Amino acid sequence: MDDREKLNRLRWRCTRRAMLEMDLLLGEFLERLYPTLDAAQADAFVTMADMEDLELWPLVNGQREPDDPVQAEVLALLRNVRVK
Amino acid sequence: MSKQSVAVRKFDAVIVGAGGSGLRAAIQLSEAGLKTAVLSKVFPTRSHTVAAQGGVSASLGNSEEDHWHWHMYDTVKGSDWLGDQDAIEYMCRKAPEVVVELEHFGMPFDRTDEGKIYQRPFGGHMSNFGEKPVRRACAAADRTGHAMLHALYQRNVRANTQFFVEWMALDLIRDQSGEVLGVIALEMETGEVVAFHSKATVFATGGAGRIYYSSTNAFINTGDGLGMAARAGIALEDMEFWQFHPTGVAGAGVLITEGVRGEGGILRNSTNERFMERYAPNAKDLASRDVVSRAMVTEINEGRGCGPNKDFVLLDITHLDPATIMKRLPGIREISIQFAGIDPIKAPIPVVPTCHYQMGGVPTNYKGQVVGDDGAPVRGFYAAGEVACASVHGANRLGTNSLLDLLVFGKASGDTVIDDVRSGEIGLRDLPADFADRTLARLNRLNTQTGGASVNECRLELQRTMQKHCGVFRFKDMLVEGVAKIIEVEKAVAHTEIKDKSQVWNTARVEALELDNLVEVAKATMVSAEARKESRGAHVRDDAPDTPANPNGRDDANWHKHTLWHREGNRLSYKPVIMKPLSVETIALKTRSY
Numbered sequence: 001m002d003d004r005e006k007l008n009r010l011r012w013r014c015t016r017r018a019m020l021e022m023d024l025l026l027g028e029f030l031e032r033l034y035p036t037l038d039a040a041q042a043d044a045f046v047t048m049a050d051m052e053d054l055e056l057w058p059l060v061n062g063q064r065e066p067d068d069p070v071q072a073e074v075l076a077l078l079r080n081v082r083v084k
Numbered sequence: 085m086s087k088q089s090v091a092v093r094k095f096d097a098v099i100v101g102a103g104g105s106g107l108r109a110a111i112q113l114s115e116a117g118l119k120t121a122v123l124s125k126v127f128p129t130r131s132h133t134v135a136a137q138g139g140v141s142a143s144l145g146n147s148e149e150d151h152w153h154w155h156m157y158d159t160v161k162g163s164d165w166l167g168d169q170d171a172i173e174y175m176c177r178k179a180p181e182v183v184v185e186l187e188h189f190g191m192p193f194d195r196t197d198e199g200k201i202y203q204r205p206f207g208g209h210m211s212n213f214g215e216k217p218v219r220r221a222c223a224a225a226d227r228t229g230h231a232m233l234h235a236l237y238q239r240n241v242r243a244n245t246q247f248f249v250e251w252m253a254l255d256l257i258r259d260q261s262g263e264v265l266g267v268i269a270l271e272m273e274t275g276e277v278v279a280f281h282s283k284a285t286v287f288a289t290g291g292a293g294r295i296y297y298s299s300t301n302a303f304i305n306t307g308d309g310l311g312m313a314a315r316a317g318i319a320l321e322d323m324e325f326w327q328f329h330p331t332g333v334a335g336a337g338v339l340i341t342e343g344v345r346g347e348g349g350i351l352r353n354s355t356n357e358r359f360m361e362r363y364a365p366n367a368k369d370l371a372s373r374d375v376v377s378r379a380m381v382t383e384i385n386e387g388r389g390c391g392p393n394k395d396f397v398l399l400d401i402t403h404l405d406p407a408t409i410m411k412r413l414p415g416i417r418e419i420s421i422q423f424a425g426i427d428p429i430k431a432p433i434p435v436v437p438t439c440h441y442q443m444g445g446v447p448t449n450y451k452g453q454v455v456g457d458d459g460a461p462v463r464g465f466y467a468a469g470e471v472a473c474a475s476v477h478g479a480n481r482l483g484t485n486s487l488l489d490l491l492v493f494g495k496a497s498g499d500t501v502i503d504d505v506r507s508g509e510i511g512l513r514d515l516p517a518d519f520a521d522r523t524l525a526r527l528n529r530l531n532t533q534t535g536g537a538s539v540n541e542c543r544l545e546l547q548r549t550m551q552k553h554c555g556v557f558r559f560k561d562m563l564v565e566g567v568a569k570i571i572e573v574e575k576a577v578a579h580t581e582i583k584d585k586s587q588v589w590n591t592a593r594v595e596a597l598e599l600d601n602l603v604e605v606a607k608a609t610m611v612s613a614e615a616r617k618e619s620r621g622a623h624v625r626d627d628a629p630d631t632p633a634n635p636n637g638r639d640d641a642n643w644h645k646h647t648l649w650h651r652e653g654n655r656l657s658y659k660p661v662i663m664k665p666l667s668v669e670t671i672a673l674k675t676r677s678y
């Protein structure tokens with residue numbers, strides 16, 4: 001898969017989710033912050049986008065902390081996303 | 085692309101949709117040994133059923149006496165007598181069976197001390213024909229939909245259901261006689277277009293809440309099943325009926341649970357007035373969903389909305405103890421910070437009534453067969469879940485009856501397919517020579533369009549039009565104007581242009597194809613709503629007010645009937661409501677009051 005294909009697949013998985021909250025947050029993150037991530041962070045984000053919403057939601061709203069330090073970096077950014 | 089390039093795969097049954105209804109149907113079929121394919125735009129356990137938290141209803145009577153007949157009464161009343169009483173009886177009678185079955189599939193329901201399924205109260209659930217509240221909702225904490233989907237998915241894995249994930253069905257295949265022979269679908273990963281040729285086709289594609297600008301529905305709810313059915317000449321039933329939730333975050337749409345008002349949250353207008361005191365002096369902010377939604381819209385329409393555009397009201401919990409907010413309303417603070425930019429401990433949350441659930445859909449009978457205008461089954465075609473209109477929800481759905489609908493009619497459609505296959509009623513008929521032409525023409529048009537409209541802009545225009553002209557409270561002139569506007573939108577949608585013409589993972593193409601479906605749903609909704617000159621359930625018109633002759637604006641003499649919208653000619657017809665249940669007496673027409 002080339003970069004465009006990978007990015008489009010990621011876009012689909014960020015914006016066709018089970019919960020509207022997640023569509024909005026991950027969609028916004030993908031457009032604004034994903035391009036600024038380094039390679040390790042980008043991988044961590046892809047892994048997180050593949051999680052199910054009820055796994056990811058407690059991480060996003062701070063009820064849980066991730067084990068992986070790179071995921072924690074990405075999460076710090078994700079938690080600050082504001083959708084209006 | 086030529087016809088020859090469309091590969092054909094053969095199945096006994098193809099199910100479009102892997103939410104609760106699709107997965108429930110698939111279990112029946114796979115366990116009966118039918119070769120079954122399930123197509124889904126996303127991995128099954130990412131379907132929107134996950135978002136359901138409240139629960140699923142069944143008159144198990146685990147906490148106190150309950151009866152399916154009482155459940156039936158509540159559902160008929162909730163539907164404002166537009167629901168079909170045969171289907172409602174069927175669903176309520178089957179509820180205990182399908183819920184216990186789900187438990188056996190591994191669903192981790194909350195339990196009582198004696199180990200029975202725990203049941204809690206829910207709006208509209210009453211005992212003894214509307215007398216007093218009864219505990220009928222079964223839940224798995226606040227993740228009922230998620231747990232249900234996982235239990236159903238595991239069972240399907242065991243039964244060898246074949247999943248086609250990240251595939252989008254594009255069109256139904258019908259032959260000259262009208263029999264349904266399968267679907268044409270697009271694999272996103274390859275861009276390949278494939279025909280799924282089958283004896284039975286089951287639609288379980290969920291709702292279409294994204295036709296509104298403000299919606300609690302996830303982005304995936306683009307009404308694909310409705311679009312495909314309409315393009316194939318199937319009329320859509322009762323599309324004017326959409327349930328709105330009073331408190332969606334303004335702009336984002338994200339749902340703020342009723343629990344916030346339960347804990348003391350207050351709705352205020354731009355003068356800081358607690359306006360619900362005027363509309364519902366007793367229940368105030370806790371009045372029923374439709375009453376609160378209409379009050380909010382009236383405040384906004386009369387110029388007492390908040391913000392620069394005066395287009396929302398405020399949900400105030402600043403007077404509550406922050407410790408209570410954190411403890412009793414977990415997640416609410418994060419939601420309003422992330423989606424409204426407001427810390428609700430310090431400032432009130434902007435909210436508007438938000439589209440939540442589609443009562444209408446593809447017309448079916450209680451066996452899950454899709455029916456034509458004359459009520460006769462369309463051979464080879466079945467539907468269940470939010471895409472279908474059985475009709476159990478009529479003009480207004482009762483909370484928790486949707487998850488029940490998925491289980492009961494998912495199962496029923498599966499059972500009917502099995503009967504129809506075994507009796508030879510349906511079989512693998514020959515595909516007509518031109519089976520893929522219309523779909524390929526649509527794809528070709530997209531590939532070659534130049535100077536056309538942007539998909540995003542068309543979608544936004546569609547959503548704004550629906551929100552403004554056909555929202556929670558409806559006005560004659562706005563509806564008439566809305567019909568004209570939505571036809572303009574349709575013209576633009578017919579010429580959408582995408583810049584990306586590639587095959588593999590072309591999400592722009594998929595979004596354009598979703599928009600083709602949204603526009604069918606929007607037209608059906610607007611045209612049906614404009615025509616229905618009464619208020620009933622969720623369809624409330626300013627020019628059909630509450631009078632002694634027509635309480636709540638309901639006009640049974642002229643409008644106690646189902647709408648059917650036909651895509652061809654943008655035309656309407658009507659059919660009677662089925663008032664005769666299967667075994668009990670008719671629940672006679674009455675004014676709906678709580």
Ligand SMILES: Cc1cc2nc3c(=O)[nH]c(=O)nc-3n(C[C@H](O)[C@H](O)[C@H](O)COP(=O)(O)OP(=O)(O)OC[C@H]3O[C@@H](n4cnc5c(N)ncnc54)[C@H](O)[C@@H]3O)c2cc1C
Pocket residue numbers: 100101102103104105106123124125126128131132133134135136137138139140229251252253254288289290291300301302304308309339440441468469470471483484485486487488490
């Ligand atoms: C926030 C929220 C909370 C809710 N809470 C409750 C509740 O507590 N109790 C209750 O009873 N109801 C509740 N509802 C309603 C209920 O959740 C839904 O009506 C129900 O889950 C719909 O299930 P479904 O099987 O019809 O469709 P979905 O679960 O929406 O699944 C649709 C499936 O179809 C697939 N699909 C769609 N189009 C295509 C296509 N073109 N090609 C291939 N696949 C396709 C999707 O990928 C998906 O797998 C709630 C709804 C919302 C929005």
